[in-house]
Amino acid sequence: MSTAKTFSVTLRVWRQAGPGREGRFVDYAARNVNPDMSFLEMLDVLNDELAARGDEPIAFAHDCREGICGTCSLTINGKPHGPNRGVASCQTYMRSFRDGDRIVVEPFRARPFPVIKDLVTDRSAFDAIQQAGGFITARTGSAPEANSAPVPKDVADLAMDAAQCIGCGACVAACKNSSAMLFVAAKVSHLGLLPQGQPERQSRVLAMVRTMDGLGFGGCTNQYECSAACPKLISHDFIARMNRDYAKAVFSSAFKPVAAGGGPD
Amino acid sequence: MAQLESRIPPGPLADKWRRHKAEIRLVNPSNKRKYEVIVVGAGLAGASASASLAELGYAVSCFVFHDSPRRAHSIAAQGGINAAKNYQNDGDSVYRLFYDTVKGGDYRSREANVYRLAEVSAQIIDQCVAQGVPFAREYGGLLANRSFGGAQVSRTFYARGQTGQQLLLGAYSALSRAVGSGGVGLHTHSEMLDLVVVGGHAKGIVVRNLVTGEVTRHAADAVVLATGGYGNVFNLSTYARGSNATAIWRAYKRGACFANPCFTQIHPTCIPVTGDYQSKLTLMSESLRNDGRIWVPRNKEDRLKPPASITEGDRDYYLERIYPSYGNLCPRDVASRAAKRVCDEGRGVGESGLGVYLDFADAIGRLGEGGVRERYGNLFDIYHEITNENAYRVPMRIFPAVHYAMGGLWVDYNLMSNLPGLFVLGEANFSDHGANRLGASALMQGLADGYFILPYTIGGYLATLRPGSRPPADAPEFMQAADGVAAVTKRLLSVRGREPVSHFHKRLGQILWQHCGMARNRAGLEAALGEIPALREEFWANGLVPGTGDSLNQSLERAVRVADFLELGELLCRDALAREESCGCHFREEHQYPDGECMRDDENFAHVAAWEYAGEGSAPVRNAEPLSYETVKMSVRNYK
Numbered sequence: 001m002s003t004a005k006t007f008s009v010t011l012r013v014w015r016q017a018g019p020g021r022e023g024r025f026v027d028y029a030a031r032n033v034n035p036d037m038s039f040l041e042m043l044d045v046l047n048d049e050l051a052a053r054g055d056e057p058i059a060f061a062h063d064c065r066e067g068i069c070g071t072c073s074l075t076i077n078g079k080p081h082g083p084n085r086g087v088a089s090c091q092t093y094m095r096s097f098r099d100g101d102r103i104v105v106e107p108f109r110a111r112p113f114p115v116i117k118d119l120v121t122d123r124s125a126f127d128a129i130q131q132a133g134g135f136i137t138a139r140t141g142s143a144p145e146a147n148s149a150p151v152p153k154d155v156a157d158l159a160m161d162a163a164q165c166i167g168c169g170a171c172v173a174a175c176k177n178s179s180a181m182l183f184v185a186a187k188v189s190h191l192g193l194l195p196q197g198q199p200e201r202q203s204r205v206l207a208m209v210r211t212m213d214g215l216g217f218g219g220c221t222n223q224y225e226c227s228a229a230c231p232k233l234i235s236h237d238f239i240a241r242m243n244r245d246y247a248k249a250v251f252s253s254a255f256k257p258v259a260a261g262g263g264p265d
Numbered sequence: 266m267a268q269l270e271s272r273i274p275p276g277p278l279a280d281k282w283r284r285h286k287a288e289i290r291l292v293n294p295s296n297k298r299k300y301e302v303i304v305v306g307a308g309l310a311g312a313s314a315s316a317s318l319a320e321l322g323y324a325v326s327c328f329v330f331h332d333s334p335r336r337a338h339s340i341a342a343q344g345g346i347n348a349a350k351n352y353q354n355d356g357d358s359v360y361r362l363f364y365d366t367v368k369g370g371d372y373r374s375r376e377a378n379v380y381r382l383a384e385v386s387a388q389i390i391d392q393c394v395a396q397g398v399p400f401a402r403e404y405g406g407l408l409a410n411r412s413f414g415g416a417q418v419s420r421t422f423y424a425r426g427q428t429g430q431q432l433l434l435g436a437y438s439a440l441s442r443a444v445g446s447g448g449v450g451l452h453t454h455s456e457m458l459d460l461v462v463v464g465g466h467a468k469g470i471v472v473r474n475l476v477t478g479e480v481t482r483h484a485a486d487a488v489v490l491a492t493g494g495y496g497n498v499f500n501l502s503t504y505a506r507g508s509n510a511t512a513i514w515r516a517y518k519r520g521a522c523f524a525n526p527c528f529t530q531i532h533p534t535c536i537p538v539t540g541d542y543q544s545k546l547t548l549m550s551e552s553l554r555n556d557g558r559i560w561v562p563r564n565k566e567d568r569l570k571p572p573a574s575i576t577e578g579d580r581d582y583y584l585e586r587i588y589p590s591y592g593n594l595c596p597r598d599v600a601s602r603a604a605k606r607v608c609d610e611g612r613g614v615g616e617s618g619l620g621v622y623l624d625f626a627d628a629i630g631r632l633g634e635g636g637v638r639e640r641y642g643n644l645f646d647i648y649h650e651i652t653n654e655n656a657y658r659v660p661m662r663i664f665p666a667v668h669y670a671m672g673g674l675w676v677d678y679n680l681m682s683n684l685p686g687l688f689v690l691g692e693a694n695f696s697d698h699g700a701n702r703l704g705a706s707a708l709m710q711g712l713a714d715g716y717f718i719l720p721y722t723i724g725g726y727l728a729t730l731r732p733g734s735r736p737p738a739d740a741p742e743f744m745q746a747a748d749g750v751a752a753v754t755k756r757l758l759s760v761r762g763r764e765p766v767s768h769f770h771k772r773l774g775q776i777l778w779q780h781c782g783m784a785r786n787r788a789g790l791e792a793a794l795g796e797i798p799a800l801r802e803e804f805w806a807n808g809l810v811p812g813t814g815d816s817l818n819q820s821l822e823r824a825v826r827v828a829d830f831l832e833l834g835e836l837l838c839r840d841a842l843a844r845e846e847s848c849g850c851h852f853r854e855e856h857q858y859p860d861g862e863c864m865r866d867d868e869n870f871a872h873v874a875a876w877e878y879a880g881e882g883s884a885p886v887r888n889a890e891p892l893s894y895e896t897v898k899m900s901v902r903n904y905k
Contacts, residue, residue, distance in 0.1 A: 017816075018816060018817075034539075034540055034542065036539045036540060037540065037542050038544070040544065041542050041543065041544050042542075044542070044544055044767065045542055047765075047820075048765040048767055048768075050811075051765050051809055051811045051820060052763070052765065052809065054811070055811075056811055056812055057811060057812075057819065057820055059817055059819055061332070062506060063331065063336055063338070063505040063506055063507045064336075064338060064340065064341045064505040064506075065505070065506060065544060065545045065547075066341055066545075066547050066548075066647065067647065067650075068340050068341050068427065068430055069335075069336045069337075069338070069340050069341065069505060070335065070336065071331070071332070071336050084650075086646075087650055091647070091650045091651075093650065093651070093653075095653060116476055116817055117816065117817045120817060122332070123332060123333070124332065124333065124453065126333070127333050127334075127335075127441065127444075127451075127453075130437070130438065130441040131441045131442070131444045131445035132445060133445075134438055134441060135396070135438035135439065135441055135442040136395065136396050136397045136438070137442060138392065138395035138396050138439070139320050140313075140316065140317040140320055140392060140439070140716050140717070140720065141388075141392075141716075141717075142395070143388075143391040143392045143394065143395035144391065144395065145391055146350070146390045146391045146393075146394040146408060147352065147407050147408055149394075150402075150405060150406025150407055151402055151406050152402075152406050153402045153403065153404050153406065156399050156400070156401070156402040156406075159397075159399040160399040160424060160425060160431075163399050163424075163431060163434065164427065164430070166430075167333065167335055190397065190399065191397045194397050194399070196394070196395055196396075196397050197397055
């Protein structure tokens with residue numbers, strides 16, 4: 001068992017009873033915090049204390065607690081996913097804080113992510129963007145032999161860099177315009193880089209970008225807060241790649257029909 | 266007694282699946298849309314099944330408790346997926362993958378199911394590549410492989426240390442396409458809380474919306490459960506916090522048999538526990554055992570010394586010493602037990618003494634730090650975030666942790682439970698891994714079930730039903746089930762005791778880890794069978810579930826799941842007690858060879874134990890499905 005010295009912090013937490021309800025900050029003392037605890041474990045302990053004294057526990061989204069499912073989504077001291085670079089909220093450990101710190105905890109704030117309760121938001125807009133075109137159509141059973149189309153290693157590696165996106169929405173929360181361009185660019189680039197993704201490359205980028213715009217996400221003004229907040233450190237270079245693909249698709253679609261959508265099923 | 270017909274097709278092993286596919290009844294393409302299929306869960310198995318069934322034309326509804334299907338815990342699988350492609354020219358084949366899996370499972374799985382799994386494995390890789398899964402590649406652009414435990418060929422495909430994520434996102438993209446085109450109706454935040462059985466057939470489910478608390482009824486012609494494993498019954502595990510057994514447990518209480526519940530995998534390479542606040546354990550991929558060497562000090566006096574100060578001669582690379590031919594790549598159950606043994610001897614490292622070193626010094630010497638970073642960089646990063654230690658400089662400390670459930674709902678060759686119309690896929694079923702699962706086989710099984718097995722076999726069942734014959738969702742069976750769900754919620758909220766749900770979950774986990782973990786014996790299991798019902802009673806008398814049932818209430822969600830774990834935990838111990846042998850993960854101390862290896866009893870226990878619910882307060886019935894090995898000769902597993 002850990003023998004690390006424990007400490008105390010004050011949490012200023014956003015409490016909101018439900019969607020569209022008025023929210024407010026409430027202060028809580030977290031005592032006996034062990035530096036080896038994760039931020040979420042600290043909240044677990046606090047929640048059990050709150051329940052024991054008849055207060056309602058703080059709702060927060062979490063699941064895998066190893067930084068890959070993309071569920072956790074806390075804004076800690078104004079930063080989506082907290083103070084450390086390249087990690088999700090669930091991988092933020094209390095050793096990043098000091099005795100006596102006041103820590104402000106908020107949900108991911110963005111108009112397209114309405115608050116469901118306390119620190120939990122509705123990010124289904126991301127699913128809607130994926131459904132519009134974030135795929136390669138490959139009916140089960142129709143695939144050719146896997147090694148029939150070689151992919152140069154550097155291309156596969158770059159596609160993997162983009163494909164790492166965990167769909168958490170920190171990029172949106174970090175952006176003053178609530179832009180989802182890093183999220184969309186990651187998927188567009190991942191699939192557009194691969195030979196398998198070429199047939200739908202134009203229809204994909206048109207459908208995803210138009211859906212993104214329709215859902216109320218803002219545009220990119222090149223501040224790159226998104227890639228700084230991204231727990232997988234996905235590069236904003238992918239946004240330039242997407243813009244290029246989008247411009248090309250818009251231009252070509254003016255001359256030949258490009259359906260914005262998955263095409264006929 | 267339940268009817269357990271395995272429905273394994275006749276004929277030679279290698280021809281069974283091909284013949285069966287040719288003989289399964291088909292559903293007319295224009296009739297497919299008249300059949301409603303409910304899929305619960307959208308991990309690898311659920312998402313691949315939903316997408317594939319929708320492509321065939323069935324009317325599919327997919328229910329997930331997460332906010333998005335992309336969150337399912339398949340996403341956390343790190344190391345890879347096996348396939349018998351033989352791209353390495355190292356002698357791999359369908360037969361060898363089949364043989365390794367059967368042997369790895371310590372001869373407690375069905376030959377025919379495992380052979381089929383190995384057979385479709387190659388097709389899975391084709392399918393995933395076509396979807397754009399960015400597998401690792403060689404410089405020439407062809408697919409790369411790595412080695413995994415329990416095999417002497419290199420057949421594991423991978424995407425850095427995030428293979429599960431990439432495969433799940435592939436299946437999720439196929440599912441998203443189907444949702445976008447209207448082929449699948451997607452229900453998020455929707456937790457299945459009961460199975461509805463009408464006339465002996467599964468005909469629908471009852472669901473609670475986790476955001477609004479609304480309880481709804483859904484009728485279908487078939488129900489597919491792809492809800493994952495039940496390892497969180499141990500509280501601390503490598504599972505996601507939300508992973509639960511509720512869907513399969515409610516199906517069990519409606520008559521589906523639960524097979525081999527005591528077969529739970531304890532993975533050898535996880536980050537050790539640090540404190541009682543801990544909410545989960547984190548896996549360090551088995552792929553690390555390709556290049557990392559596992560050791561403890563030879564002398565227990567050295568266990569707290571800095572590892573670098575312990576000379577080569579004072580180190581015990583115990584896996585290499587005991588199992589020279591497989592070394593650090595012996596199967597998970599064997600590696601975990603060996604770690605437990607050296608820690609029991611007082612040679613474990615770290616403050617708690619519950620840890621062994623996983624050392625990369627040799628690999629860094631051979632490949633350079635950059636080479637190791639390229640293979641495992643993200644795993645070293647995770648390790649650093651959790652422990653604040655740099656594993657490029659000091660060896661990792663690891664210890665076994667609960668990771669996977671080989672047991673699950675009983676299914677026949679068609680993946681259908683003994684309840685007709687109920688299909689069970691992926692980790693939620695019991696069929697392919699016997700008493701121990703080999704690494705990189707879970708992803709293979711989830712996708713095999715969803716892409717290439719269920720889409721064929723479900724047609725055979727649906728073809729026996731008249732289109733449109735499903736009962737309405739307001740039939741009495743549905744109303745009764747929905748009332749039952751509402752009553753359980755109400756009861757949990759009305760206890761208003763003193764102890765939070767986490768308290769009971771922790772205590773249950775401690776009982777199971779102590780008595781039904783890496784080593785089990787009669788006295789311990791009997792003690793657990795006394796303690797668990799008492800704990801359950803205490804939970805219902807003194808549990809504290811705050812809040813209400815008509816909005817998002819995470820305490821209530823957990824209480825519902827823990828209430829089921831408190832019942833399932835008892836069945837685990839009952840099964841472990843009845844299985845008077847050691848096999849794979851199930852190590853009964855009474856049954857071992859002098860060198861501490863598992864002593865199976867093939868004469869009395871070469872069977873699947875399928876437990877049948879007998880009502881509240883009655884002991885469940887243990888049914889046995891005999892396992893016959895026609896191709897592989899059952900022998901003592903030897904990795905030495």
